[in-house]
Amino acid sequence: MIRVEDLQKHFGSLHVLKGIDLEVQKGEVLVIIGPSGSGKSTLLRCINLLIEPDGGRVLLEGVQVNRPEIKREWVREQVGMVFQSFNLFTHLTALQNVTLGPIRVLEEDPEKAAVRGRALLSRVGLGDKADAYPAQLSGGQQQRVAIARALAMNPKAMLFDEPTSALDPEYIREVLDVMALLARDGMTMIVVTHEMGFASNVARRILFIDAGKIIEEGAPEEIFHSPREERTRAFVSKILR
């Protein structure tokens, strides 16, 4: 489904991604962990081309998408993204947030989009919040609206950039539950998170990234309990504490 080959990214003199290779199968959930500043967010943004990679290839269903002739909008339409800070459109209601993409990008009929939007909000447990504005919702509710907003585009895969790290502890559970449900329904997902419970239960593989390189890759069991690399062990011991 998604393949990344020798991905390179510089910000000025900073070498952020130093040759990343990864592959995610259809319906698979890949969790990425790593210290802050290791390039996790940049990697996700390179996959849906919110950030343009300097080198390497990004493939979506076998098609290289980081070529000049491929429309960036077309790529992003198919790969949904959920942000750490939710980024809900503050001037729109929950329902309008969900339907804006379908109406403006997919040119869906507004009535149909609204029906579908309400169904999606119900799916993330917010059927009764359709007319609420983001500022009236809790963090957990906002993030679930953001997930519904991404789902409304019928994406082939979803990227989650630390979806729970801006949340108060009591709201983390509800967001992770929605994500686990999505995974169970067969959504292809790449998730940057430090939620070990989620990673162990939902992910098949975990990738540990440090300083722009993949240090280790393996099943949750291996990474958390018997990592091969010293750096992985040091990091895991910090977040397990």
Next chain:
Amino acid sequence: MATTVGSAIRRSFDRGLTLKTLQRAAEMAVGAILFIVILEVVLHFNVLDSTLWSLYGPYYFLTGIVGTLYYLAIIIPISVVVGFAVGWARLSRLRVLTWPLSVYVDFFRGMPPIIIVIFASLLGPSLIPARFHSEDLGILMAAFALALHSGAYQSEIFRAGFMSVPRGQLEAAQSLGMTRGQAMQFVVLPQALRLSVPPLANELAVVIKDTSLLAIIGSLDLFGLSNIFSQQSVFGSNQLWWVFVVWTAVALVYFVMTFSVTEVLNWIDRRYHVKGLEAISV
């Protein structure tokens, strides 16, 4: 349930604002009437003196109002368009674009508008080919310069509006597959404009009164014509106390113009009010 409570709160919030506006207007009216009564009773000025109004009313007063509205019709649209365009363009990363624009803003903000009016009326016409010259070209150029002056202020208002929309909003819109243009139109602009409305009302209130500066180069606006009339009262055959009546009437007209424009913008502000976003309410 929660939504009905929310909309009830919103309705009462709207009603509260409308009531406030009405209350303010009523207070103003009472103040104006009191002022007139004081003039009449204490100082024995006859505000509705028929000789005064037959001399002042039809020509000086009404023509003056039309003149002022005419200059406003030139200045406000140009200044808003220029201000918006410059405010947006200054966000660009291209120094060749932003540098001249920041020079423009600094220049017009730093110049007293009265000097801008004088210079524009003297030097402006030479920028226009001779066959387009007309008698009031100098005044038109001055009005245009006033529009540029206000545009400089407004560009900062719009720029601040744009800059207060977090970057994540644009990113989220683009992550849905929107083009940059769509993201601007549907996500960034509505939020930026909402934040620009209150300071814009402020600036337009200033612009309306600044049109009176055109009088020093001989424009036939409300201030200019009333000034001519009151000169006749001071130095000519008219009665001296007419001066007070004339300027009271002029002030009232400027007040009504300013109040109407700011109320329209207040209405827009209320219309685009977002629930839950009021950071502080007293």
